[in-house]
Amino acid sequence: TQLLEQSPQFLSIQEGENLTVYCNSSSVFSSLQWYRQEPGEGPVLLVTVVTGGEVKKLKRLTFQFGDARKDSSLHITAAQPGDTGLYLCAVNSGGSNYKLTFGKGTLLTVNP
Amino acid sequence: DTGVSQNPRHKITKRGQNVTFRCDPISEHNRLYWYRQTLGQGPEFLTYFQNEAQLEKSRLLSDRFSAERPKGSFSTLEIQRTEQGDSAMYLCASSSRGTAGGTQYFGPGTRLLVL
Numbered sequence: 001t002q003l004l005e006q007s008p009q010f011l012s013i014q015e016g017e018n019l020t021v022y023c024n025s026s027s028v029f030s031s032l033q034w035y036r037q038e039p040g041e042g043p044v045l046l047v048t049v050v051t052g053g054e055v056k057k058l059k060r061l062t063f064q065f066g067d068a069r070k071d072s073s074l075h076i077t078a079a080q081p082g083d084t085g086l087y088l089c090a091v092n093s094g095g096s097n098y099k100l101t102f103g104k105g106t107l108l109t110v111n112p
Numbered sequence: 113d114t115g116v117s118q119n120p121r122h123k124i125t126k127r128g129q130n131v132t133f134r135c136d137p138i139s140e141h142n143r144l145y146w147y148r149q150t151l152g153q154g155p156e157f158l159t160y161f162q163n164e165a166q167l168e169k170s171r172l173l174s175d176r177f178s179a180e181r182p183k184g185s186f187s188t189l190e191i192q193r194t195e196q197g198d199s200a201m202y203l204c205a206s207s208s209r210g211t212a213g214g215t216q217y218f219g220p221g222t223r224l225l226v227l
Contacts, residue, residue: 004154042116042203042218043155088154098143098207099168100216102154 003027004089004103012109016078021106023089024071030092032072034063037086037105079110114138116219118204124225125194132190133222137206144187145216146179147203148172155203161187194226 005024013019023032031050035043047056049065049072056063060083062075076083086105093101117136125131137144142163147155158177160168163184173179176194181187191198201221207214 040223041220042205044218045215048215090154098145098160098216099157100145100147100155101157104152105154 002103003093003101004091006087006089006103006106008106009104010107010109012111013079015080015110015112017110018075018077019079019108020073020075021087021108022071022073023103025091026070028069030069032065032069033090033100034072034074035088035090035102037088039085043086043088043102076108079108081110081112084108084110116204116206116217118202118219118222120222121220122223122225124227126227127196128193130190130192131194131224132188133202133204133224135187135189135204135206135219137186137204138208138217139185141206141208141214141217142184143207143214144181145205145207146187146189147205147218149201149203149221150199158189191224194224196226199224199226 007022033048034046037043047063052069053067054065060077064073086107088102088105090100090102119134144161146158149155158170158173159179161181164181176192179189201223203218203221205216205218207216
């Protein structure tokens, strides 16, 4: 059983469209992180959300942490081809403050 | 700050051969991590160093795998007697000391293909 379930697994959209991807779990977390990974590269941290109900914005990206701190969403407004990549959510797990557990990711393709 | 670097970026080897990968973390970071990522999956934790001490090893790290960080700076990950199932991207990350472990900065990875 995956600790973090991400959906959808794949998403292909046209430039200018909006989209939302999800990261869900039955566990409660003290914080959750979103990463973007481009082909052939390592993941790059986008944001860390900590407080239940928290909303953070990063240009056209809006991140929300669920009230119960079990789930999170990432909304992209007016997607651009440069947004193409694998979006991963991750949490510290196993009682550690260093070991990250990742979801399988959402592979986003934005077509020009 | 040049970020985390990994070498080589790509490695093709034949089954049964030994391979070694190197990771150079961000210079002031005392924590170093190795992860493995297979196709269609997110990265999976392999092992963690604080300075030169290896503090945790995942059960994913079989006896054929060994990681070292001899002087608390760069790290090496060796796989002995490689198997086709070892084919994956091997990612290294580093972070500085912090109450929550600090943000982990990932390198570009080493992609291993075992034929």
